Amino acid sequence: MERYYQPEIETASRERIIEIQNEKLVKQIRRVWDAVPYYRKKMMDAGVTPDDIKSIEDIKKLPFLSKSDLRDSYPYGMLAMPLSECVRIQSTSGTTGKRVVAFYTQHDLDLWEDCCARAIVAAGGSKEDVCQVAYGYGLFTGGAGLHGGSHKVGCLTVPTSSGNTERQIMFIMDLKATILCCTPSYASYLGEAMKEMGYGPDDIPLKAGIFGAEPWSEEMRRSIQDTLGIKAYDIYGLTEISGPGVAFECSEQHGMHINEDHFYAEIIDPDTGEPLPEGSQGELVFTCLDKEAFPMIRYRTRDICVLTREPCSCGRTHVRMRKPQGRTDDMLIIRGVNVFPSQIETVLLNQGYAPNYQILVDRVNNTDTFEVRVEMTPEMFTDNIGEITERQSKLSEGLLSMLGIKAKVSLVAPKTITRSEGKAVRVIDNRKI
Amino acid sequence: MSVKQISVFLENRPGMLSQLTTELAASGINMRALSLAETKDFGIARIIADDTLKAMHDLKAGGFVASLTPVLAYEIPNEAGGLDRLLKTMTESNVNIEYMYSCLSLRGNSRAVMVFRVSDTEKAESALLSRGLHALSQEEI
Numbered sequence: 414m415e416r417y418y419q420p421e422i423e424t425a426s427r428e429r430i431i432e433i434q435n436e437k438l439v440k441q442i443r444r445v446w447d448a449v450p451y452y453r454k455k456m457m458d459a460g461v462t463p464d465d466i467k468s469i470e471d472i473k474k475l476p477f478l479s480k481s482d483l484r485d486s487y488p489y490g491m492l493a494m495p496l497s498e499c500v501r502i503q504s505t506s507g508t509t510g511k512r513v514v515a516f517y518t519q520h521d522l523d524l525w526e527d528c529c530a531r532a533i534v535a536a537g538g539s540k541e542d543v544c545q546v547a548y549g550y551g552l553f554t555g556g557a558g559l560h561g562g563s564h565k566v567g568c569l570t571v572p573t574s575s576g577n578t579e580r581q582i583m584f585i586m587d588l589k590a591t592i593l594c595c596t597p598s599y600a601s602y603l604g605e606a607m608k609e610m611g612y613g614p615d616d617i618p619l620k621a622g623i624f625g626a627e628p629w630s631e632e633m634r635r636s637i638q639d640t641l642g643i644k645a646y647d648i649y650g651l652t653e654i655s656g657p658g659v660a661f662e663c664s665e666q667h668g669m670h671i672n673e674d675h676f677y678a679e680i681i682d683p684d685t686g687e688p689l690p691e692g693s694q695g696e697l698v699f700t701c702l703d704k705e706a707f708p709m710i711r712y713r714t715r716d717i718c719v720l721t722r723e724p725c726s727c728g729r730t731h732v733r734m735r736k737p738q739g740r741t742d743d744m745l746i747i748r749g750v751n752v753f754p755s756q757i758e759t760v761l762l763n764q765g766y767a768p769n770y771q772i773l774v775d776r777v778n779n780t781d782t783f784e785v786r787v788e789m790t791p792e793m794f795t796d797n798i799g800e801i802t803e804r805q806s807k808l809s810e811g812l813l814s815m816l817g818i819k820a821k822v823s824l825v826a827p828k829t830i831t832r833s834e835g836k837a838v839r840v841i842d843n844r845k846i
Numbered sequence: 847m848s849v850k851q852i853s854v855f856l857e858n859r860p861g862m863l864s865q866l867t868t869e870l871a872a873s874g875i876n877m878r879a880l881s882l883a884e885t886k887d888f889g890i891a892r893i894i895a896d897d898t899l900k901a902m903h904d905l906k907a908g909g910f911v912a913s914l915t916p917v918l919a920y921e922i923p924n925e926a927g928g929l930d931r932l933l934k935t936m937t938e939s940n941v942n943i944e945y946m947y948s949c950l951s952l953r954g955n956s957r958a959v960m961v962f963r964v965s966d967t968e969k970a971e972s973a974l975l976s977r978g979l980h981a982l983s984q985e986e987i
Contacts, residue, residue: 789911790911791911791912791913793911794853794855794911794912794913795853795913796851796853796890796892796913796915796963797944798883798885798890801888802885823887824855824857824887824888825857826855826856826857826909826910826911827909827910827911828909
């Protein structure tokens, strides 16, 4: 028997959903027009005023927002509420421009946590459950979102945050955790560690896992399900829109339901910006229908995706998105962290190196490996091995503080970084996802 | 008289050293001495060449990263205790050795040559000279 956190909205008729979207969009655009000069100017440039927006159908008249708008308006330019009404920020890793700083009012946190609660209930969670949140806590949205959702559902929440595998396993076993929230690669790693400690799927009290923040394959899902003896659910989100819980999987494990009473989804042609009919593959675009502080309107996610409104046998009526099939930009997701090659370039330049590098990403035992190759230059080279290894570790530390994840720094011979048609190949991603 | 050693960066993977020797062979360079230092992912080949300038020029043209390092070379008798006596003198002169390797002497089997990288080349050289130890010149090695 399928259970829902907010059944009246999660299973509402299509007509009712559209009615809600019409009403919220009209209100939101009026509010943003008044409160956000940056977006008002974009609307004026596009020749649109709030009077032109009468229903959700009119959304296509509105200008897009993209990461560059966030850079131009950093930090407060997209703020649609007085700072005194904001109670929280969350942020992604990276430099100004690449780093996203999103603001939340209490209302925004509530709706975000509701979305995460829907995901937990869809994964079979209730107040009887012990929910271990092993996503990173802090600026990252993973920990905060699922933590809040778990509270809303009434689970006993175990806020372990990421890392310290031994302690994670101790809590899972001692407190009989039934739901695990983390990145799929960490779940896989935990599974392997527990197997090595002699715990079989029947010994492990977990019954469900909610895994997101990075791409993962069906093969990986099966392997995690088998080792931990659980059902593994995908969850999708991005800091710009709120965080995890923008969309989540139900027991059908066949696409993620988008919480479209809060986040309206479109698929567009990434080249022309034209909306594409349902079922076509294109770039996923989101509009926050009722977020107050940081309401992204037609925000281009750069994720390549397909939407379907075909009815789902779980009873939820909300549109489903397929797992993103790729990106329209060069962003990589490594161990759940967004990495742009330009961030690596910045670190190299800051430390006085030529930006001659190559990123190698692979997945070994279901965990991402991340190597940055840097070509040795006459300026860097010295006969002293200690000095070179010291520079190597300084570079490694620089990358860690910029990206938030560790990279192996390898020094390679000059002119060995693959060049095709004179252009260096910056990223080699050998992960089979 | 310190000797100029060529230090060459090498990636730690099969074929890299052979690329270096191929380059030197093509340039007609004879290596008088060769030593390899390695870490987990890279190494440094240290070479004393019969024509340092040509070797440097051709290595750079061949895409290698190379630099020159001053080292001190001393001849010792090729017999038990030969190196020990030299090192004792160096200890008395308070010379700090960073690394060391050996090579053949041009004067035949009865002699050997030790090459030293020290913390302060000039100071070490004059300290050893005052104890009667003459460093070999580039031509003598």
